[in-house]
Structure formats: C-alpha cells, structure tokens
Amino acid sequence: MAVKKIVMHPAEILEQPCKPVTDFSNKLKKLLNDMYDTMIEFDGVGLAAPQVGVDEQIAIVDIDDGSGTIEMINPEILETKGEQTGVEGCLSFPGLYGEVSRPYYVKVKAQDRKGRTFTLEAEDFLARAIQHEIDHLHGILFTSKVTRYIDEKELQEVEEE
C-alpha cells in the first residue's frame, strides 16, 4: 500500500495537458495501484495522474457501485448525449463543491494497464466522474465549469436527499 500526496490547487501540473502513455511497464502498474490506494484513502470517486504529480494521461474511477475500478490510459471521448447537472468536488480542492452541467451519457475509448484498447459506455453519475477525470488530463478543472458553488450546509441537505 502506497498512498501518494495529493497535489492541491493551485499547481501548474493541474492546469496543463498531460502526455500520452507509451510505456506499459511495471512502473505504470505500480502507479495505478498507488493511485487506487490514494483514491480510497482520501475517499474519492476518481483520481487523475496529475493529482499525484505525474503529467501522463492516466485516470481511475470507482464510484463504489460494486462494478469495480475503471482504469483509463490515454482516454478519448468518442460520443456524448444528453445533459445532467449535479454537485461535484475534487480531491485537489478540499471542501469546495459546486454544480456542474455535463453530458448524461459518454462513450470513451481508452487503454488498460496492459495497453489493450477498450471502449466503455457510462451514464449518470459514473459518466460525470469519468468526464471529470478526463478533463484533468487536459488540464481542465471542475471550477472552470461550476455554475454555482454550494456551501457545506447545503451539501449536507443534498446528500440527505
């Protein structure tokens, strides 16, 4: 188990495009495992490599719905549909929450830790989490998409719904 330090905003690495991954070696597997440990430790539903100081196109998502952890290397959005608005937070912005509108459905092409290409479709909250993480790989932070910030009291009311 290796929990990494989360890069907090502001930091240059959070606002620049990440490099494509070309080396699918044990180093990548170790990084993915460490990212998983870090996401769980800090109670996140996703984590992107720049958030642990690595400027490569690697992101993981696990919304704790029993379907396991999605690992996305060099992900690319192929298609989106619809719209949803919901509250987001980010491990790089502790205590900050805001409403963000995103497509309801997303279709993504990515590679797994062995370099095999796969496509994946997601809806609703999973689609939101995936898009949030892919944005990180392009240096795009959720704060650039927030339409309304939510204070913690209001957030508790949302969570109780």
Ligand SMILES: [Zn+2]
């Ligand atoms: Zn984030």
